[in-house]
Amino acid sequence: MGLLSASDEAVLKQHLAAVDSRVSLLLFTQTIGGSESGPVAKQVLDEIASLNDKIDVVEKNFVLDTDDRAKYGIEREPAIVVLRNGEDTRMRFLGAPTGYEFVPLVEAVLLAGTGNLELDPATVQRLAAVDKPTDIKVFSTPT
Amino acid sequence: MAFSNANITATSVEATEFMDLSRRYRVTGVPKTIVNETIEILGALPEEQFVDAALPTVDNPSPS
Numbered sequence: 001m002g003l004l005s006a007s008d009e010a011v012l013k014q015h016l017a018a019v020d021s022r023v024s025l026l027l028f029t030q031t032i033g034g035s036e037s038g039p040v041a042k043q044v045l046d047e048i049a050s051l052n053d054k055i056d057v058v059e060k061n062f063v064l065d066t067d068d069r070a071k072y073g074i075e076r077e078p079a080i081v082v083l084r085n086g087e088d089t090r091m092r093f094l095g096a097p098t099g100y101e102f103v104p105l106v107e108a109v110l111l112a113g114t115g116n117l118e119l120d121p122a123t124v125q126r127l128a129a130v131d132k133p134t135d136i137k138v139f140s141t142p143t
Numbered sequence: 144m145a146f147s148n149a150n151i152t153a154t155s156v157e158a159t160e161f162m163d164l165s166r167r168y169r170v171t172g173v174p175k176t177i178v179n180e181t182i183e184i185l186g187a188l189p190e191e192q193f194v195d196a197a198l199p200t201v202d203n204p205s206p207s
Contacts, residue, residue: 035160037157076161076164089145089146090145090146090149090151090153091145091146091153092152092153092155093154093155094156094157094164095156095157095161096157097155097157099157100173111146112146117146119144119190123191123194124147125204126198126202127144127147127148127151127194127198128147129201130151131150132150133150133152134150134152134178134179134198135179135180136151136152136154136178137155137177138156138175139156139158139164139173139176139177140155140156140158140174141157141173142157
């Protein structure tokens with residue numbers, strides 16, 4: 001049984017129809033001794049990917065794929081990295097993207113898939129001035 | 144923000160799953176934002192104020 005109801009799936013599919021670039025969701029999980037939420041994360045991503053052919057899920061082994069972990073700076077699992085046409089968008093998710101993390105994940109997929117920033121043009125102009133590595137973590141909860 | 148500038152990386156963290164991180168960054172409420180391990184922003188802010196708080200070294204040409 002899916003995590004999304006049929007009606008939610010229909011609405012989501014409509015939103016995701018705007019995706020016109022290839023979006024890859026890299027999912028880092030640990031099969032043996034890993035977090036219990038890994039399979040949940042996979043189910044969420046698979047359901048999103050099933051709604052648009054341009055979205056795919058690429059599974060990475062948290063233990064074995066050390067080069068990719070280093071490349072994307074992944075230190076925990078499950079972790080999701082959002083790519084646009086194979087390029088890192090620098091948008092990451094730690095933990096199963098359910099609850100309050102689900103909408104931001106969908107928004108990240110839409111951003112990666114359309115390139116349409118929702119930010120105010122003045123904000124984009126200010127962000128262009130950021131010239132040093134900047135790490136932003138946002139903590140949220142499932143409910 | 145991360146999408147608009149290659150210097151920015153943004154990670155959404157499920158706080159209850161990573162209690163060690165929540166403790167390390169003293170997450171007592173959500174959303175809580177941590178920038179470069181030092182700046183802490185509790186709660187959701189309007190876009191302009193969020194940039195002011197998160198990136199204090201970036202000039203705001205029209206501070207409100």
